[in-house]
Amino acid sequence: MSIPVSTRSSTRSVVTKAGGIYIHVPFCRSRCIYCDFYSTTYGTEWKQSYVNALKHEMQLRRAEVDSSRVPSLYIGGGTPSQLPPTLLTEIFQSINDNFTLTKDAEVTIEANPDDVTPDWVDFLRQTPVNRISMGVQTFSDALLRFLNRRHTSRQAIEAVQYCQNAGYGNISLDLIYGLPGQSFKEWKHDVQQLLALGVPHLSAYALSYEEGTNLFKMLQEGHVAEVPDELSFRMYEHLMDEAAAAGMEHYEISNFAKPGMYARHNSSYWNNSPYLGLGPGAHSYDGGNIRRANNTSLKDYIQATDDVPHQIEVLTPEEKYDELVMTHLRTASGLPLGLLTPKQKCYCLQMAESHIHSGNLVQEGDVLRLSRKGIFISNSIISDLMY
Ligand code: SF4
The missing domain is CATH 3.20.20.70 (Aldolase class I)
Known part of the structure; x- marks a missing residue:
């Protein structure tokens, strides 16, 4: 939340x-x-x-x-x-x-x-x-x-x-x-x-x-x-x-x-890099734990006199972890476990264990990535690793 x-x-x-x-x-x-x-x-x-x-x-x-x-x-x-x-x-x-x-x-x-x-x-x-x-x-x-x-x-x-x-x-x-x-x-x-x-x-x-x-x-x-x-x-x-x-x-x-x-x-x-999103409905991210979403109303966007209508949310550590898992595991280069806190890394490897065992996930050094077999069920694997 x-x-x-x-x-x-x-x-x-x-x-x-x-x-x-x-x-x-x-x-x-x-x-x-x-x-x-x-x-x-x-x-x-x-x-x-x-x-x-x-x-x-x-x-x-x-x-x-x-x-x-x-x-x-x-x-x-x-x-x-x-x-x-x-x-x-x-x-x-x-x-x-x-x-x-x-x-x-x-x-x-x-x-x-x-x-x-x-x-x-x-x-x-x-x-x-x-x-x-x-x-x-x-x-x-x-x-x-x-x-x-x-x-x-x-x-x-x-x-x-x-x-x-x-x-x-x-x-x-x-x-x-x-x-x-x-x-x-x-x-x-x-x-x-x-x-x-x-x-x-x-x-x-x-x-x-x-x-x-x-x-x-x-x-x-x-x-x-x-x-x-x-x-x-x-x-x-x-x-x-x-x-x-x-x-x-x-x-x-x-x-x-x-x-x-x-x-x-x-x-x-x-890669969770920061970006600036402009226009109604555009999202921005500071690279840390702050996300901003411009409201989805063209009318309000046009009528704004100061900053355009938007919402800001601060990600909890759990949400930040979930985002890292979700975005990095989708890539061929995988999830660098070094991006996680020691506690998160421990949790992640614990949740990944059965998938590593069954060949859906591959751990190479400090990187976890989907195998070809795992790609087909990526959604359920990612969801298993999340908080
Ligand atoms: S409705 Fe517009 S934005 Fe959506 S897929 Fe069609 S052309 Fe693209």
Whole structure:
């Protein structure tokens, strides 16, 4: 149980003094049925007000980041590619005014394939963006329609090619597996198609039914059914094998990359590094025990005159331990036991014992990590190790 210590009236800040910056763009043209990220379908008139508020938040919170050491900027959402180029330019100008990115900073923008045109990519080349992340989800047009995605399989392929033709080599694509009615053959096609595009990074997630989404409602009402675990495991195993054959490293449970192409920004989350989150719904972390969550209301965000509405929570030692276990064990490099207090380490090894014995976990020196066998039941192993 975390301790909520303040709301918008707080003057306490999450001083990160290092790490990356995340900007949340809360606009989507339509809502996908499975998504529980914070976004609105508000129109153009809200976008300028949002960017004005974002610039204001950057000014207010610039001291929370060590301005000489910003190694990654991630513009996510929502759908950042729904912002017109003029507004994206304003955001980059404000970034430039308030922060200093390192020379080799990773600058990522999320884009929906149907927003990616040759003109848009040409515009992007004029900005600091050097990495593009696209939510493809599947190459089946029928499943894309079912999910209420706006793009087609052909648009996704063309979008990647437009980016590659413009010189963007650093592209990440997202896929979802275990979709209702998705066959193993369809999944094999998705993996094959994605790998054929030659991108250096992919993220693949098992479909989850999040409360509050249309998909969750459909499940509750019996209109869709979850795929059997056995099929889901088979899909995941196929992905692991094919990605490895394509020279990709499985560096986090859901993430695969060519050597040297790991997502720097996401890696900082998994390594519990500090980061500053800007925009409604964005989260910040000080690298210690303080987390901050901006409220999920675009209206309140725009109307704020001082600090934007937010909540701060102080993690208890037990919660901090749980986070370390959860994030590090998901990575191929595993959990360095030296990050734990002696008491926590003792508890962790005690809880891990049966999994080490059965080969689900491997202890190498002072590091604990999932074996290939353990990856398939990672959730239950992680939960067993937590307080
Ligand atoms: S998946 Fe992406 S495009 Fe779809 S509703 Fe969520 S944020 Fe918007």
